[in-house]
Amino acid sequence: MTDDVLNITQEGPVALIGLNNPPVNALGAALRQGLSDAIRDLDADPSVKVIALYGEGRALSAGADIREFGKPPVPPRLPDVLDQIEGSDTPVVAVMHGTTLGGGLELALAAHARVVLPGARLGLPEVTLGLLPGAGGTQRLPRLVPLEKAIEIISTGRQVPADEALELGLADDMGQGTPQEAARAAAQAVLDGSLPTRPTGGISVTLDRDVLDQAISRLQNRRPALQAPIKAVEAIALAEKPISEGLPGERAAFMDLMDSPDRQGLIHAFTAERAVRHIPESDATPRRIDSAGVIGGGTMGVGIATALITAGIPVTLIEMSAEQADKARVGVMKNLDGAVKRGKMDAAKRDDLARGLTVATDLASLSDVDLVIEAVFEDLEVKTQIFGKLDGICKSGAILATNTSYLDVNRIAAATSRPQDVIGLHFFSPAHVMRLLEVVVADQTAADVVATAFDLAGRMKKVAVRSGVCDGFIGNRILAHYRKVADYMLEDGVSYQQIDRALEDFGFAMGPFAVGDLAGLDIGWATRKRKAPTRPATERYVEIADRICERGWFGRKTGQGYYLYDDPKARTPNPGAQQIVEAERQRAGVTPRDFSDEEIVARYMTAMISEAARVVEEGIALRPIDVDAVFLFGYGFPRHLGGPLNYADRIGARDLIRRIENYSTEDPHYWQVPTLLRELAESGRSFADLNKE
Structure with missing residues (x-):
């Protein structure tokens, strides 16, 4: 059977519930109600021996529906739905894949067994919004993983990779195949006894008071001492009690934080990242960017080239001499190597990306690129000379961007015969790490050029903010x-x-x-x-x-x-x-x-x-x-x-x-x-x- 937000199928004694609320299976009111009804009906069906939960699309669930933020709660509450799942007489197993976060992970914690798929990342990020997990996360996680790890995961919002989740006991097994295939296999494993089940809330734990006190003291001494991580650890301390007593305490702490100034600021910061995408040029169709050039192989130019290459855009990096060009190549490779060391990519991916880098000493090498970003030192005369040359070199429709931090983009654009193609792209150092990109719109910049800049920022995983022209722009x-x-x-x-x-x-x-x-x-x-x-x-x-x-x-x-x-x-x-x-x-x-x-x-x-x-x-x-x-x-x-x-x-x-x-x-x-x-x-x-x- 198919619900608006659930795909429910029965295969003999196995019932599969697929969460289907694109793009991230947010746990909005409709999904909560559908899940509650499905669990009730399937638990009452004597032909169903195991229920398996999985997510269609990107994840089991990435948590709450942000469209419900700031609005009156609509029943059923997520804690009630999760209590219903944990209390089901029919065993429930959950498959975690993609970024299973917040309420999505709490959903899995309320199940009787958990299977994780390779590449999944699991977390309880509520503290990053000034809250704590309010649907059992502080009570169930410490019953599954070591106390120090539960404190760290909840108080920082860190995402746990699949292998670590299995090692910690957050997952009971590593699945294979699609989420639906893994759900089917996990249900069969429950049936044949190879995947043990037990309600998480029924697990008794004794918590080390010294570890809890030290964590609270450490958080209180932070600058600034935010309330959400502190209250989260205080809530974790309740996990020693029967879950029926711990859950109300967790909920009370959650409600205390709902009206805190910290939460207001953190929600505003969360909202800001999305609000800045709404610009007057939103309806314009971005130009296609399949290749780029970067002029200047200093720290900034190398960082910009790294950001572009990492986004899958081949780059021609221009320097004044062969020696400087080679030095710039080394700088880009060092950045890519750093990404490998930090686990952001593997060596094969690095080698593949590195093939997209070309270094040269002649601006004529940029004749066929779709985008040029100038990143030389802050001198208006030097920059206008470069743009005058680019005007005669670059193909029609190529976007000409300057990375200036302060200078007048209108004057730079005036050095060309195509001011409509000129824009400011102010990166922040190190450009391959810092998320902000100021998009500086000159008087004659075309709407589709602005739209392209915002599209490019998305490909580079940056936060683009539109700015007008003045000395220093916004920041x-x-x-x-x-x-x-x-x-x-x-x-x-x-x-x-x-x-x-x-x-x-x-x-x-x-x-x-x-x-x-x-x-x-x-x-x-x-x-x-x-x-x-x-x-x-x-x-x-x-x-x-x-x-x-x-x-x-x-x-x-x-x-x-x-x-x-x-x-x-x-x-x-x-x-x-x-x-x-x-x-x-x-x-x-x-x-x-x-x-x-x-x-x-x-x-x-x-x-x-x-x-x-x-x-x-x-x-x-x-x-x-x-x-x-x-x-x-x-x-x-x-x-x-x-x-x-x-x-x-x-x-x-x-x-x-x-x-x-x-x-x-x-x-x-x-x-x-x-x-x-x-x-x-x-x-x-x-x-x-x-x-x-």
């Missing part, structure tokens, strides 16, 4: 603004170590001075020198970073910057940099004062939000959520806060205005209230409201 423009306030606080008396520590405690992976050292202080120095002629006379300018760069101290690449890097694992303050800070304070006539960590965070975030609001106000970003995505996927913004403008809504427009007006008494040039922020305050709206328009 670097905002960065250039809020980075100044860190320098102001530094000159005014706070140490760069305290600024970094305060912002890392707030949730950033690295503070601004540590980030500068990592990226290379010479990059920011070059930008400041480029902007110097147009710097307003009323703007406060702090010269500390310039003095450090004048010493040849560019950060990690030179062994010292704000910090010393004799030991790559340590971050020791550079005494020379500290002396420069003190000398510059004296030169500027500053009387140093103390700043609390709270004030450091407040000023830093207010500056970030202010410029982010102006970026939305000017239409550089389509929506506030686009700004949030840029900072979540490219700048290490704390994911649980959901991005700068999501965080701004927590503070509120009126309070932000009060802050800015208070700070402006010190520096009226820097601290100015964005028009959009005043409009939101006056209308009582939020940045979230703008995302809905």
